[in-house]
Amino acid sequence: MKFIRLKAIAKKELLQIIRDPLSLAMGFLMPVLLLFIFGYAISLDVDDLTTIVHDLDRSSLSRELVADLTASRYFKVVRSAGSPREIEEYLDAGRARLGLMIPGDFSRDIRAGRAAQLQVVVDGSDSNTATIALGYIAALSEIYARRISGVPLVPLIEVRPRVWYNPELKSRNFIVPGLIAVIMMVIAALLTSLCIAREWERGTMEQLIATPVTTPELILGKMAPYFLIGFIDMGLSITMATMLFGVPFKGSLFLLGIISAVFLFGGLSFGIIISIVTKSQLVSSQISVVATYLPAFLLSGFMFSISNMARPLQIMTRIVPARYFVAILKGLFLKGSTMRFLIVDATFLLIFAIVTFTVANRKFVKRIG
Amino acid sequence: MLSDSVERIKQMVIKEFIQIFRDKRMKAIVFVIPLLQTMVFGYAVTMDVNNIPTAVYDLDRTYESRELVRRLTASGYFDILHLPASPDEVRDLLDRSRVTVAVQIDRGFSADLKRRIPTAVQVLVDGTDSNTGIVALDYANRIILKYARDLAPAGASPVRIDLRQRAWYNPELKSKNYNVPGVIAMVIMLTSLLLTSMAVVREREIGTMEQLMVTPLRPMELILGKTIPFAIIAFFDMVLVTVFGVLVFDIPIHGSLVLLPLSTAIYLLSILGIGLMISTVAKTQQQALMSTFLFYMPAVLLSGFMFPLENMPDIFQYLTYLNPLRYFLIIIRSLFLKGSGFGILWPQMAALLVIGIMVITLSAIRFRKRLQ
Numbered sequence: 001m002k003f004i005r006l007k008a009i010a011k012k013e014l015l016q017i018i019r020d021p022l023s024l025a026m027g028f029l030m031p032v033l034l035l036f037i038f039g040y041a042i043s044l045d046v047d048d049l050t051t052i053v054h055d056l057d058r059s060s061l062s063r064e065l066v067a068d069l070t071a072s073r074y075f076k077v078v079r080s081a082g083s084p085r086e087i088e089e090y091l092d093a094g095r096a097r098l099g100l101m102i103p104g105d106f107s108r109d110i111r112a113g114r115a116a117q118l119q120v121v122v123d124g125s126d127s128n129t130a131t132i133a134l135g136y137i138a139a140l141s142e143i144y145a146r147r148i149s150g151v152p153l154v155p156l157i158e159v160r161p162r163v164w165y166n167p168e169l170k171s172r173n174f175i176v177p178g179l180i181a182v183i184m185m186v187i188a189a190l191l192t193s194l195c196i197a198r199e200w201e202r203g204t205m206e207q208l209i210a211t212p213v214t215t216p217e218l219i220l221g222k223m224a225p226y227f228l229i230g231f232i233d234m235g236l237s238i239t240m241a242t243m244l245f246g247v248p249f250k251g252s253l254f255l256l257g258i259i260s261a262v263f264l265f266g267g268l269s270f271g272i273i274i275s276i277v278t279k280s281q282l283v284s285s286q287i288s289v290v291a292t293y294l295p296a297f298l299l300s301g302f303m304f305s306i307s308n309m310a311r312p313l314q315i316m317t318r319i320v321p322a323r324y325f326v327a328i329l330k331g332l333f334l335k336g337s338t339m340r341f342l343i344v345d346a347t348f349l350l351i352f353a354i355v356t357f358t359v360a361n362r363k364f365v366k367r368i369g
Numbered sequence: 370m371l372s373d374s375v376e377r378i379k380q381m382v383i384k385e386f387i388q389i390f391r392d393k394r395m396k397a398i399v400f401v402i403p404l405l406q407t408m409v410f411g412y413a414v415t416m417d418v419n420n421i422p423t424a425v426y427d428l429d430r431t432y433e434s435r436e437l438v439r440r441l442t443a444s445g446y447f448d449i450l451h452l453p454a455s456p457d458e459v460r461d462l463l464d465r466s467r468v469t470v471a472v473q474i475d476r477g478f479s480a481d482l483k484r485r486i487p488t489a490v491q492v493l494v495d496g497t498d499s500n501t502g503i504v505a506l507d508y509a510n511r512i513i514l515k516y517a518r519d520l521a522p523a524g525a526s527p528v529r530i531d532l533r534q535r536a537w538y539n540p541e542l543k544s545k546n547y548n549v550p551g552v553i554a555m556v557i558m559l560t561s562l563l564l565t566s567m568a569v570v571r572e573r574e575i576g577t578m579e580q581l582m583v584t585p586l587r588p589m590e591l592i593l594g595k596t597i598p599f600a601i602i603a604f605f606d607m608v609l610v611t612v613f614g615v616l617v618f619d620i621p622i623h624g625s626l627v628l629l630p631l632s633t634a635i636y637l638l639s640i641l642g643i644g645l646m647i648s649t650v651a652k653t654q655q656q657a658l659m660s661t662f663l664f665y666m667p668a669v670l671l672s673g674f675m676f677p678l679e680n681m682p683d684i685f686q687y688l689t690y691l692n693p694l695r696y697f698l699i700i701i702r703s704l705f706l707k708g709s710g711f712g713i714l715w716p717q718m719a720a721l722l723v724i725g726i727m728v729i730t731l732s733a734i735r736f737r738k739r740l741q
Contacts, residue, residue, distance in 0.1 A: 034670075038670070124537055124540060126547050127539055130539075132504075282564075307501075312412075
């Protein structure tokens with residue numbers, strides 16, 4: 001391997017990238033946009049559940065319950081219904097997620113010491129929000145019952161919760177570190193998956209083949225500029241995460257740099273493999289979406305916990321490199337993990353990088369036809 | 370004249386199909402990608418929290434403490450994997466993410482309970498995953514409080530409220546019923562956007578656009594010829610995912626089977642329009658791919674597909690009104706789960722139609738200009 005040939009290829013690729021400023025700009029815009037959306041727009045906290053109430057009792061007790069509901073930040077009472085039919089209409093049209101019906105004998109039952117009924121209907125289509133909503137309603141009615149019966153709120157066993165690593169349980173702190181892994185994988189795939197197929201399609205590959213450049217030189221040279229872009233994106237993402245969103249970074253930056261380099265190298269090699277195998281930009285783009293973006297987004301545990309997935313899917317996540325990188329990033333950001341804790345995940349990334357680079361070299365045949 | 374025009378469009382569509390499927394791998398791609406997406410979304414995208422990896426650090430070792438642990442296990446939410454013997458071990462398990470929750474029962478727990486003195490249980494939660502953390506705490510709270518109440522029924526409140534809960538449309542609260550119909554919208558969007566934008570740009574990149582321009586094809590015919598094949602593929606994918614969802618995932622369809630293709634057609638107006646628009650901006654396939662993604666990611670994130678719209682700040686909520694995916698998701702989910710008819714869905718369909726006509730007109734004008 002001659003460094004001068006590698007440098008020449010890298011220079012050529014860099015020139016080609018610079019001549020396409022639109023793609024380059026989008027390569028930098030993508031992480032900023034995604035971090036922005038995840039940082040500002042998306043929250044997994046469920047608040048302001050649209051609720052419609054039908055109070056048939058109209059007593060001071062039932063009004064107190066409705067007042068509790070209105071005061072809570074978890075519910076937003078959008079309407080006081082005049083009939084059960086109206087609850088149905090609101091849920092059908094999606095204007096309310098939750099319907100609460102207080103029967104006519106609610107206060108009478110409470111005063112007589114009987115169990116008072118409350119009917120709750122929830123729009124179950126979004127099962128996740130529905131489950132949380134039902135939990136809130138149960139907690140609210142429990143507190144209400146204790147208060148009006150004058151029972152002290154301290155139970156026999158007190159639960160003393162302590163939350164480590166992310167004491168305020170902010171979903172932003174949980175999402176943003178993992179998101180960086182997803183961004184890196186998507187960028188790596190989008191940028192490199194076309195870079196070899198393009199040469200074949202345009203016929204410039206023949207010119208490259210005619211030169212004395214060897215396969216590893218070609219692949220490393222092609223990867224170098226994208227590696228640079230990936231690293232700039234990484235720096236951009238980390239700056240935004242810590243400065244703009246106030247996500248704590250407790251670990252070592254040096255460790256982060258090294259591990260990211262390994263991950264990026266693997267991701268870029270993977271994109272190159274796709275490009276080499278398909279030789280067509282159209283096919284490449286389709287495959288890279290399924291093979292990189294989907295698993296990195298859905299199966300990496302960045303947002304959807306792996307332990308909640310079905311068993312076969314959990315096993316599948318083991319071959320998703322982003323999974324290991326997400327775990328490392330969360331450890332570095334929130335737990336301040338040291339190498340001792342990250343070694344297993346880092347080893348997987350190293351294996352991934354070595355395997356993909358070797359395969360890329362094997363698959364590339366420097367021959368026409 | 371009209372029949373000539375139809376004939377030219379037909380030939381163009383045939384040419385386009387030959388070109389796409391000349392690469393045999395594209396046939397597989399059109400089949401496999403939607404099914405893969407359905408599988409992954411159907412199984413993976415769930416926020417349901419079960420089998421939380423848990424450690425129990427029991428310093429009390431009495432009947433009462435074991436009973437509490439038994440109740441945690443029996444709930445199905447907690448999977449007790451480790452029984453650490455020291456606080457250091459607890460810390461280590463959490464640091465290494467081997468467990469998400471650690472319950473610590475201190476010495477004297479049962480003695481306190483027997484004397485009816487309020488006592489405490491420590492619940493340590495790994496807050497890294499905030500969603501699981503919140504839900505796990507809530508579950509632990511409920512189970513422990515229930516235990517306390519069972520031990521001391523006299524302390525319970527005399528007011529009893531009997532909560533009758535019902536979930537409509539999806540009584541068992543299965544997340545796949547919510548996600549799989551959504552996948553149809555996603556698959557159509559990604560496949561059509563990528564194919565449309567890249568197919569046009571490729572002609573330009575490899576120089577065959579000039580050949581097309583010397584044919585008698587009029588610009589409008591060229592546009593139709595370039596979009597109809599992808600509309601057909603999108604329809605095929607829609608049927609494929611629907612059949613797969615119903616047969617494999619057991620997703621109910623309560624709504625009308627006429628409204629489904631009709632609304633898909635309206636939705637396609639916007640998507641093909643955006644694909645066409647990208648093809649007028651992008652000069653290379655690389656640019657087309659990047660622009661498609663730059664549109665696709667925010668569109669999915671701000672559509673209500675995975676993240677409820679109500680939780681977003683107002684400004685982002687307003688932004689979602691421009692997103693065709695938002696409307697189609699409401700339509701398709703209501704059709705599958707609620708069985709809603711035209712009477713309820715017409716506002717969404719109207720909005721989608723307006724956006725679609727605007728986008729496709731704009732991009733057709735731009736496309737014609739670029740040709741000339």
